[in-house]
Amino acid sequence: MLQTIPRKTRLRPLLGLCLALAGASSALASTPWTVGSAFHVADGSLAYRELHFPAPDQPGLSSRVEYQDASGRTIVSKSLDFSRSVTAPAIDQVDQRTGTRVFTRHEGGRLQAGYQRNADADLRTDTVRLTPDLIVDAGFDPFVRAQWQRLTAGESVKASFFVPSRLDTISVSIAPVPREECAQAPGEVLCLMVRPAGMLRVVGWFVEPLRLAYDIEQQRLQMFRGLSNLLDNEGNPQDVVVLFDYDTAPAAAVALTPPAAES
Numbered sequence: 001m002l003q004t005i006p007r008k009t010r011l012r013p014l015l016g017l018c019l020a021l022a023g024a025s026s027a028l029a030s031t032p033w034t035v036g037s038a039f040h041v042a043d044g045s046l047a048y049r050e051l052h053f054p055a056p057d058q059p060g061l062s063s064r065v066e067y068q069d070a071s072g073r074t075i076v077s078k079s080l081d082f083s084r085s086v087t088a089p090a091i092d093q094v095d096q097r098t099g100t101r102v103f104t105r106h107e108g109g110r111l112q113a114g115y116q117r118n119a120d121a122d123l124r125t126d127t128v129r130l131t132p133d134l135i136v137d138a139g140f141d142p143f144v145r146a147q148w149q150r151l152t153a154g155e156s157v158k159a160s161f162f163v164p165s166r167l168d169t170i171s172v173s174i175a176p177v178p179r180e181e182c183a184q185a186p187g188e189v190l191c192l193m194v195r196p197a198g199m200l201r202v203v204g205w206f207v208e209p210l211r212l213a214y215d216i217e218q219q220r221l222q223m224f225r226g227l228s229n230l231l232d233n234e235g236n237p238q239d240v241v242v243l244f245d246y247d248t249a250p251a252a253a254v255a256l257t258p259p260a261a262e263s
Contacts, residue, residue: 033062038228038240046070047240048230055082062138067230076230080138087139087146088130088162097233102164104128104136111136113167126167134169136162144174144192144212145219151176152190152216158197171197177211184241185213185223194226208239220244 036050048067055063067076078093084106092103099119105112111128128134135143140161147157156175163170174194182191195209210226224242232238 032066034244036224036242036244038238038242041225041239041241047228047232047238048075050242055080061086065138069233078137082139085130085134085136085139086142088134088136089139091137093137093164095230098235104162106130111162113162113164115164115167117165124167128162128167128169131160133159134162135159135172141221144214147174148219151192161194173197181211182213182223182225184225184243187222188216189213189222190216 030053032051033054034050034052036052038047038049039045040047048069051066051068052062053064053066055061061082062080064080065078066074067078069075075097076093076095078091081090084090088104088111090103090105092101094101099116101114101116101123103114107127109130111130111134112125113128114123114125116123133143143159144151150157151174154176156173159172159174160169161172162168172194173196174192177191177193179189179191181193182189185191190213192212192214193209194212208226210224212221212225213223214220215222221244223244224240226239228238228240228242230238
């Protein structure tokens, strides 16, 4: 059960979360600055770990993420480029178990996206319109920070969330909920619930809402609970709690305002 999940994981080295460390240098590019540990909700066993590596020229952001299974084997690799947008980065993610790949690229005023279900499948591509409320992958964190005042005041906000397997976006609602909804997160946190907005709740993408806990003082992600973006070795969805730990370094100052769509 969830009670078996430790409230805090002490993994080494721990250098901060992907939007929270100041002054990352090129010398640290090969060292993860945060490690997130994902535990199965059903029994509390370790599902995988996320190793986040800093972008040397973009303080407070990650240039790549490696996902490792419980044995330490790398199963998924992802690169990120936030130079065009902090909320809709260009990404390239490959699952080394199946060959599943997803990517996004900025081209003109739109986002070119691609999805390949496995190594034998055809690559599907499409374009997504860039809007100020578009969220791609790890761009969720900067978006939350940009909306911090509204969220901490009890308001909900809407966003367009990119779904790789659909090569499309869905409208989502991000709303503050009672602290008890994020019971696995330590300390004083802002607990948020993310769910499809309006009639889109029937599409069956994430029927169960996602819960995320942010440290109130430093506005850093402490916990994620919900369906993972990684399938298990059998290709099945994973319901997980991901816990993040941090170094004591101060949070980085990053551009958090979602950019306007390019003309």
